[in-house]
Amino acid sequence: MKTDVAVIGGGPAGLAAAMEAKKHAKVTLIERNEELGGILQQCIHHGFGNFIFGEALTGPEYAEHFIEALEGVDVLLNTTVLEIDKNKRMLLSGPDGVFEMEAKAIILAMGCRERTRTQIFIPGTRPAGVYTAGTAQRLINIEGVMPGKHIVILGSGDVGLIMARRLTLEGAKVEGVYEIMPKPGGLTRNIVQCLHDFDIPLHLSHTVVEIVGKKRLEGVFVAKVDKNFKPIEETKRFVPCDTLILAVGLIPENELTKKTGIELDSVTAGPVVDEGMETSMEGIFACGNVVHVHDLVDDVSLSAIIAGREAAKHANGEKTERRKIKVKAGENVRYVVPQIINGRDMEEITFYFRVKNEMRNVVTRLIVDGEVRKEKRELIVKPPEMVRLKVKGELVKNANSISIEVKKVA
Ligand SMILES: Cc1cc2nc3c(=O)[nH]c(=O)nc-3n(C[C@H](O)[C@H](O)[C@H](O)COP(=O)(O)OP(=O)(O)OC[C@H]3O[C@@H](n4cnc5c(N)ncnc54)[C@H](O)[C@@H]3O)c2cc1C
Structure with missing residues (x-):
């Protein structure tokens, strides 16, 4: 299979990149899930598109604007890119098996994944009831399942804050949000709209030091931390809960990028890019959360439009x-x-x-x-x-x- 521009990932970055690139080249958009939209499909709260559309849309509404503009793009759903080589040949796995595709330019738009309990080393037992915020969000907003009733949230980034509000609106009691840093991790608007408006306490300079429970989570020990982030033993206390939500950061999804030998930035954990969003490997571009974690989807889309335009130019033989x-x-x-x-x-x-x-x-x-x-x-x-x-x-x-x-x- 051959294409001019292959876009890997059908979230807001991939959608905007494909929409732009198709104006100048043949484009194939590859998404491993069964639908386009990426993380947006589970973000049913308002707050997307304030800059680009001048209105506060929900995630699915924002995605729809771009999905509707995809006419002419070949979309491959349920298809995962497994490997890319320096000559822009890819190995993919789709509903009919494994196959190859060759592109003149590639755009990486694989987004981020969440950090889990393993990555932050919380000691204790391994009961049910410990979820990452994104998983809990998917359970409530897509599957229609409540993860629990008495909730502790670890991490005050935007995802944690949004989940504190969402769980409260669905009838759960959020016992508190615990944040190891002395300042909140999320946008001020989310601190106000998701915590203050719902009287949810935010405990800064605190962390979860132990998980307790056999089959189901029974509670967590929390403690204040000193300036070196070391828990202070005397402040340790038990908070009963049946669910712990981990909102402890996102990591750009760059396994493919690494394997291909593209230079990564050790601070962002994403590829190093130039002003046209081209990586260190000629003809391979990147945009959105795979490059660095964004606060606002509008910036994701804007970076993707640049990547789409420049990738199409590359596919059409323009030299940089x-x-x-x-x-x-x-x-x-x-x-x-x-x-x-x-x-x-x-x-x-x-x-x-x-x-x-x-x-x-x-x-x-x-x-x-x-x-x-x-x-x-x-x-x-x-x-x-x-x-x-x-x-x-x-x-x-x-x-x-x-x-x-x-x-x-x-
Ligand atoms: C809970 C939450 C709430 C948010 N709230 C807001 C908000 O209120 N306002 C706002 O502006 N922004 C918000 N954001 C931020 C915004 O949603 C993200 O910045 C944006 O979705 C990132 O877009 P992306 O396309 O880079 O990544 P994603 O949306 O993660 O999309 C990446 C896509 O790539 C696919 N993929 C990955 N690897 C492969 C592969 N190998 N092969 C094929 N497909 C692959 C994935 O399945 C996914 O569909 C929120 C984010 C989260 C997580």
Whole structure:
């Protein structure tokens, strides 16, 4: 089987990439599930598409906008990409067995997976009633099954917060959300709308230190942690519950990427990409959560539109210069995407980054060849909230050194 552009993953990233690429090339969209939409199909709350559509849609409504625009794209459902090689040949497994596909360009849009109990080493027994937040969300919103009645949530990222509200609305008692960090992990809007509005307590600098129960979970021991995140023994207490929801982070799904030999960023755990979302392997592009974990789906779709457009250009034989200028994460910046500027002709480039520490009254700055070329005031920047700096493409096209920094306003 042959195609111009193969898109791996039918979530919001894959959908937008396919929608854009099909304007210029033959596109095949490959999704391992039986339906398109990715994680959006189970996110029935509002809050998707505020920027792109100017209205607060549910996840399925947001997905539908893109699914409807797919006419002309070959969609393969129930099909998993198992391997990719450097020549853009793929091994796939579908309803009729294993087969090969060759593409002129590939777009990686495999999203994220959740961290589990094993990855955060919670000691104790192994009873039923311990779920990741995404699994619990799927059980309630798609399967129509309540995971439990008395709930403890570990982790205050957006997924944990949304589940605290969802479980409460469905009649469960959420005993509390426990967060090991001294500050919440999710967006402020979700802290207010999901916890404060429902009187759900948030215990910062706390963690679950032991899981108790034989067949079904009977409760968890929680404890306050010191500044080195070590549980303080004297603060240990038992919280009875039948369900523990783990919302302890997402990891970009990059097993395929790694096996193919594509360079990964050790901070984001996603591939290093340039301003056209091309990875270190020519003709292989990436977008959405597979690159770095996004807060908002709108940014996922925007990155995917760039990947779709640039992948189609590659498939049509357009060559890209490879200047490989690294974008340095400067003062108070944990990481920046794109990590590389290759000097493509682009009207605008948006740098996405996260800060290391919360700061008020700051300027975010683009420094090119030692000079400040763009500045933007921000009232507050926080590690859980992604920051954007949109610049004209010509500002960085011929640069020899680029960095992004966050400085206190003098
Ligand atoms: C619980 C939750 C609540 C959220 N709430 C909001 C919100 O209110 N507002 C907002 O703007 N954003 C929200 N988000 C964020 C937003 O949903 C994500 O950023 C977005 O879904 C990421 O899109 P994606 O396409 O990169 O990944 P995904 O949606 O995860 O899609 C990836 C797809 O790739 C497929 N796939 C993976 N590997 C393969 C393979 N090898 N072969 C074939 N297919 C494969 C998967 O099956 C999946 O369908 C929320 C996210 C979660 C988890």
